[in-house]
Amino acid sequence: MSTIRSYRPADLEALYDVCIRTGHNGGDATGLYQDPRILPDIFTGPYLALRPELAFVLADEEDRAVGYIIGAADTPAFVDDFRRDWLPTVAGRYPEGSGAGRDAQRIRELHHPEWMWHEELAEYPAHLHIDLLPEAQGKGAGRALMGTYLAALRERGVRRVHLGMSAANHGARAFYDRLGFRELHRTGDGGGVTLGRETD
Template identity: 30%
Template sequence: MEIRGFTEQDRTELRALAVLAGSGSPTESLWGHPESEAAVYLDPYLDREPESVFVAVADGELTGYLVGSVDSANFPSEEERMTEAIRRYRLVLRRGPALFFARAVADTLTSRLRRREPAGDFTDPGFPAHLHINVAPAARGTGAAEALVHRFLDHAGAAGAPGCYLQTLTENTRAVRFFTRLGFTPTGAPADVPGLRYQGERVHQQTMTRAC
């Protein structure tokens, strides 16, 4: 297995891997439109900060990837990226995404009525870097994910970032255990995730942090 930096030639294979890698997780499908989901969670990193994207390669094929930013203050927020994707792909006119975002609005209102702030971006100058990681099901347990995280943390630390954060779901217990083992600590209370359901139930976002 090789861990290396992203090259533009990887883009097409990465787009396919992004769909495959979430299989079986609570975030396997968000609003059911892979192209616009990639426009939020993959393409901006490839376009804006490709030096912070790393891939795992085994037998000549990509088996995992990590995207991130060493300074989140200079990277578009998730809300900004999502708003742009909704506009560009006219998601309000597509039945599946439109239902998701309508439910998200209702969930947000419900959370606030219960005095629970819904999930959102995390801001802390002590943890300016952030990451997202995806590994194909067949590569889980091979060490690829751990190697990707350590490669990014080294990269972020060398760029001057004192710490890094990520956001996962409490319902994704495998991910929580994995990040805990790598030294990430839950920071703040879990927050309601508007719109998303797993096995018919609402899910909750947990921010986790660690020093680079």
């Protein structure tokens, strides 16, 4: 029996592990990067540090984190905070311009967080990331996490939310479609998709 609770600092390493183990179109990204922590240092850590009030954990019977949902109610403000307050804490581990292949791409994303926002999303100011380990999927936990997060946004007066995903992650797209998300934007190469929905 799993439960949803607020994030605690003691969860950090477990949530980093979830991010890495689901970081390749929902599958394990451990062997794809020279330093796989680059993924949670972009997609998990800054939210836990900068927006912990919007971080919710899916915990198993032993209170071990097996999933999470995180995000920001105001994406432009989050991008500014990421650059000012988060990037200096991790930039030394991933110097700008370093790496090759996938690593280089992620390092560019880390140093240039403005990729998270564009004007087409002006009516969808909030965003989110949700990840569950395989053993936690298919049991309604993802839907429950999403409900918890959307309720938190509503409490803050936020009416719409968006998320970005790989177009190759067909399982995730089916999940989001069932929850009422619709396509807002697709990258020029078609590899990335932005989805959005109302919070109510």
